[in-house]
Amino acid sequence: MHPVRKQRLLIVLFVVLFSSAAAGLVMYALSGNINLFFPPADIAQGKAPVGQPIRVGGMVVADSVQRSDNSLAVTFELTDYTANVSVVYEGILPDLFGEGQGAVAAGRLNEQGVLVATEVLAKHDENYMPPEVADALEQSGFDHKGNAR
Numbered sequence: 001m002h003p004v005r006k007q008r009l010l011i012v013l014f015v016v017l018f019s020s021a022a023a024g025l026v027m028y029a030l031s032g033n034i035n036l037f038f039p040p041a042d043i044a045q046g047k048a049p050v051g052q053p054i055r056v057g058g059m060v061v062a063d064s065v066q067r068s069d070n071s072l073a074v075t076f077e078l079t080d081y082t083a084n085v086s087v088v089y090e091g092i093l094p095d096l097f098g099e100g101q102g103a104v105a106a107g108r109l110n111e112q113g114v115l116v117a118t119e120v121l122a123k124h125d126e127n128y129m130p131p132e133v134a135d136a137l138e139q140s141g142f143d144h145k146g147n148a149r
Helices: 003-031 040-044 131-139
Strands: 036-038 053-060 073-079 084-090 102-109 115-122
Touching (some): 036 040, 040 084, 053 084, 053 131, 084 102, 102 131
Parallel strands (some): 084 115
Antiparallel strands (some): 053 073, 073 084, 102 115
16 A cells, blocks of 8 residues: 555544544533423323433422422422322422423432422413423323313
């Protein structure tokens, strides 16, 4: 093989290997930031991974919000009108959070099927519904106010 061809081949191989290694490292770094959305029905069926970051969305069940007397801990249930998921959150809830309102909770599912939330988001007005929550409610046959279609 001619020395110039050999040098070009080595340069191309180095660029391919370096690019592959860089792409692999980027993918590995981004894999820890993936938050998958699951409706309560999928969690009840066992489709959600235990111990991995997920998001759950639905409507806050009426009379399910229980606040701790001596801490910021709050427990509540989210529903897509097919199934309910219990959520435990310690922190300050958004101002628009309330029973009968849409909410999305991000956290990790424990072995008992309870979502230990690190973040709770509430819809910002009566017309807005996160797309994932709207799709989950639509699939269960209800609109964003809990009325059967």
